[in-house]
Amino acid sequence: MSLAAQARGSWQRGDSVFLLLAGLWLALTAGLRPLTAPDEGRYAGVAHAMLQSGDWIVPRLDGLPFFHKPPLFYWIAGGAMRVFGVHEWAARLPSVLGAWLAAAALYAFLRRHGDARQARWSALILCTCPFFFVGAQFANLDMLVAGCISATIACAADALLRRDAGAPWRLPLAGAFSGAALGLLAKGLIGLVLPGAVIVLWALLARRGRTALRLAAWWPGWLLMLAIAGPWFVAMQLRYAQFFDYFVITQHFRRFADSGFNNQHPLWFYLPVILGLCLPWTPWLLGWLRRPAADGVTPSSDDRAVRLLMGVWLGVIVVFFSLPRSKLVGYVLPALPPLAALVAGGLARALRASDPAAQDLGETRTRRPIRALAATGGVAAVLCVAAVLVAGHVGTPPDARLRLPAGQAVAPGDRVVMLDRYYYELPFYWRLHGPVVVAGDWRPAVAQASDNWRKELADAGDFEPEARARWLQPIAAQPAQVCSGGGGTGRTWVVGPSNAQLIAPWVLGMDLVTFDSEIAVWRHDARPSDGADCLARDMTRGALPAWTGAP
Incomplete structure (x- = not known):
């Protein structure tokens, strides 16, 4: 790793303050609206039942073992209710934490393998995306597993790039295995399968397959993952003989392949969902159609690898969840961090094209693009809050x-x-x-x-x-x-x-x-x-x- 790369990846106090403010923003309206039926009521109810019964091992819906999903969401929400009281915002805390984890993982990765402005703009775009903001304050499992998947991908990619550069790589790789373990506890096999698919495909396309293979064979990481996620799954199988068939076969493979479940949508469903619910940021993707300014800047191999990673990350998530007939809007939340990074890249290219002398987002001398950018961010922030208020009005159940x-x-x-x-x-x-x-x-x-x-x-x-x-x-x-x-x-x-x-x-x-x-x-x-x-x-x-x- 070059001295320049090390310098641009160094962490400063301002980075921590930025992430703290991002977390406060994501939690801003978490307690303003009642629970929405049926999802928020279901998952908040299971967490509340854990709190009332004192049984923190078996998730229960109305006193009956509920194995649609693993227990991580219920543990966090039930613990929050125990500490802070039974409130809507306590029930939504797991989703807020998942969103913050996704934003922090994206920011930290780009901070190290990009630059501070690129990282900051990507995280700002992500956190002010209405789709992401509402998902951060919706009490179900989608945002929590999105955060785990994002952290796993970011840590694994960081470890791979570090190893190829001769830098220490074991700590971020341990973070990747830990993230995968939490993903397993958050929503099951997709917490491991999706990050693995992203990293493998990216490594092959970037001609880093041998490095990826060596990292995948790191046995301390597998032991760490088993130590974190294994005990709960083993305990449930020992207690309920039919657990494996129901949790793995029915809730994973049959739900993925069969057509007998709710919310059936066409193959192209997620394309308008992402482009529409991420307005007003998505039009900046058109910036990639602009020819880059002839500024003499040649992207480094790391820069090209990062852009490729974001494209692969976005594509794998969207394609994977487009294949089954049953589709819910929140399934595709793990695709929003790379989308935000790509929007930031398109935005940067558009600004450079408007002023060829500008080297990055902070050096554009023309005021018109900066005003357009500020207007986009302002509209996005207003839409975030408005979307929460609308959801509270429309989604409040009669009970x-x-x-x-x-x-x-x-x-x-x-x-x-x-x-x-x-x-x-x-x-x-x-x-x-x-x-x-x-x-x-x-x-x-x-x-x-x-x-x-x-x-x-x-x-x-x-x-x-x-x-x-x-x-x-x-x-x-x-x-x-x-x-x-x-x-x-x-x-x-x-x-x-x-x-x-x-x-x-x-x-x-x-x-x-x-x-x-x-x-x-x-x-x-x-x-x-x-x-x-x-x-x-x-x-x-x-x-x-x-x-x-x-x-």
């Missing part, structure tokens, strides 16, 4: 808006029943102390018919049949249990759709507590004199009045 009247609360020991639907957010907002009974049709033909909440709970119940029988019950069994008190305090709360009387007429015999246009809550306090038909004596107490816009 997040529903509050119990003053003086009423679900006490420990109360029985809670959800009618023919699982309201993911309700345990979080009601601060429930345990699982609820979900009353519905649990016949296999019905439960497995659609990829929805019913299938999630039915699949989870297969791991613990006794718990399934306790928490997944038929609707017809509820009146007798309501009248008997169902154990505990004798009080039962029933949550269901506002027209629940169509499937459960007996709710009309309970006391109506509160309701809105979509859901309602009823309560019954069992007494020793109640018979099995207590709800049939007065079928008017639970009737909903005409909806006027307020309960």
